[in-house]
Amino acid sequence: MLKITAARVIVTCPGRNFVTLKIETSDGVYGIGDATLNGRELAVASYLNDHVIPCLIGRDAHQIEDIWQYLYKGAYWRRGPVTMSAIAAVDMALWDIKAKVANLPLYQLLGGACRTGVMVYGHANGASIEETLDNAAVYAEQGYKAIRLQSGVPGLKTVYGVSKDRFFYEPADAALPSESLWSTEKYLRSVPPLFEAAREKLGWDVHLLHDVHHRLTPIEAGRLGKDLEPYRPFWMEDATPAENQANFRLIRQHTTTPLAVGEVFNSIWDCKQLIEEQLIDYIRATVVHAGGITHLRRVAAFADMHGVRTGCHGATDLSPVCMAAALHFDLSIPNFGIQEYMRHTAETDAVFPHAYSFEDGMLHPGEAPGLGVDIDEDLAAKYPYSRAYLPVARREDGSMHDW
Numbered sequence: 505m506l507k508i509t510a511a512r513v514i515v516t517c518p519g520r521n522f523v524t525l526k527i528e529t530s531d532g533v534y535g536i537g538d539a540t541l542n543g544r545e546l547a548v549a550s551y552l553n554d555h556v557i558p559c560l561i562g563r564d565a566h567q568i569e570d571i572w573q574y575l576y577k578g579a580y581w582r583r584g585p586v587t588m589s590a591i592a593a594v595d596m597a598l599w600d601i602k603a604k605v606a607n608l609p610l611y612q613l614l615g616g617a618c619r620t621g622v623m624v625y626g627h628a629n630g631a632s633i634e635e636t637l638d639n640a641a642v643y644a645e646q647g648y649k650a651i652r653l654q655s656g657v658p659g660l661k662t663v664y665g666v667s668k669d670r671f672f673y674e675p676a677d678a679a680l681p682s683e684s685l686w687s688t689e690k691y692l693r694s695v696p697p698l699f700e701a702a703r704e705k706l707g708w709d710v711h712l713l714h715d716v717h718h719r720l721t722p723i724e725a726g727r728l729g730k731d732l733e734p735y736r737p738f739w740m741e742d743a744t745p746a747e748n749q750a751n752f753r754l755i756r757q758h759t760t761t762p763l764a765v766g767e768v769f770n771s772i773w774d775c776k777q778l779i780e781e782q783l784i785d786y787i788r789a790t791v792v793h794a795g796g797i798t799h800l801r802r803v804a805a806f807a808d809m810h811g812v813r814t815g816c817h818g819a820t821d822l823s824p825v826c827m828a829a830a831l832h833f834d835l836s837i838p839n840f841g842i843q844e845y846m847r848h849t850a851e852t853d854a855v856f857p858h859a860y861s862f863e864d865g866m867l868h869p870g871e872a873p874g875l876g877v878d879i880d881e882d883l884a885a886k887y888p889y890s891r892a893y894l895p896v897a898r899r900e901d902g903s904m905h906d907w
């Protein structure tokens with residue numbers, strides 16, 4: 505038995521907030537897990553400190569599945585982003601421990617590698633089409649095989665997903681939610697010219713992606729998907745809010761543009777109908793927000809039965825611990841699609857030293873035992889928590905719009 509002797513939550517803010525769980529065992533081996541939920545970080549820290557850690561002490565760290573079931577079924581109040589991020593952090597840490605004890609990189613415990621590397625996509629953005637495509641050209645020169653394009657919208661002051669910084673993008677932008685103005689009509693007019701110009705400039709050998717950030721109704725999403733078909737996007741992401749999974753039937757009726765959704769999902773139940781009815785082509789649920797490696801493998805297996813591939817979220821608000829775990833997962837599953845890769849800053853990378861590396865448009869988790877990532881607690885302590893929120897969107901008449 506490998507007894508869990510201690511566990512603690514480390515909150516740090518090297519430019520943005522991260523929450524990390526560290527579990528220690530009787531053999532001195534420890535594991536870490538990402539528990540970061542952007543804009544609600546302290547809720548997960550409390551869920552872990554006040555409701556999970558007391559139940560972990562004394563348990564056998566090798567019993568990953570039993571502990572997962574205990575934390576999921578035993579919670580009574582099942583699911584939700586806070587609960588499932590807390591469970592995810594425990595799950596990642598326990599897989600880290602098990603792989604360290606086995607002296608193997610985690611992907612070897614998940615069935616070994618199904619591929620030589622993990623194809624990633626970078627984030628090109630800019631205030632104008634020209635600026636966005638100049639940014640995209642840099643990613644193409646760096647060897648990226650896939651690039652997401654997000655451009656400013658003429659007539660709108662700011663657009664979510666368009667960073668003030670050329671290469672680093674931090675979604676949480678203020679200590680209280682900033683408010684941005686939204687116009688669907690202006691947005692819908694702006695995207696097709698962006699993709700037409702992108703194919704002109706970048707050619708057809710690079711995958712081009714776009715994120716709608718839940719802003720359209722199903723029929724508007726169908727219209728945008730149809731408008732983009734001539735430019736063959738790799739996917740149109742978060743086209744419409746997905747609480748009503750049946751909404752995607754309407755989009756599917758109008759366009760063959762591939763659909764991706766799921767970065768806000770926290771369990772298989774959020775995507776069961778979407779997958780079963782093949783209403784999407786890529787499921788974006790992540791290790792940190794969907795219950796960890798144990799649950800995400802179930803989602804991937806279910807998706808594989810229905811011809812759906814993975815496309816895990818990988819923004820900067822998912823820590824390098826989650827990125828490392830995602831890469832082991834991505835390497836080991838048969839229906840991997842693509843992995844989002846928003847590079848972290850040097851400050852963040854210093855707090856989370858890691859073995860994963862980028863080469864020729866792909867990331868690889870490396871061969872270090874476990875997840876291959878650590879947290880420098882002394883350095884982490886130098887960056888105290890600093891409240892930050894994601895912005896909200898209001899329409900031109902002042903009414904609230906879908907996130």
Ligand SMILES: O=C(O)C(=O)C[C@H](O)[C@H](O)CO
Pocket residue numbers: 542675715717767817818819820821844894
């Ligand atoms: O990376 C993406 O696809 C995003 O949509 C960014 C998210 O809005 C961000 O990670 C939310 O915290």
Ligand SMILES: [Mg+2]
Pocket residue numbers: 715717741742767
């Ligand atoms: Mg997104």
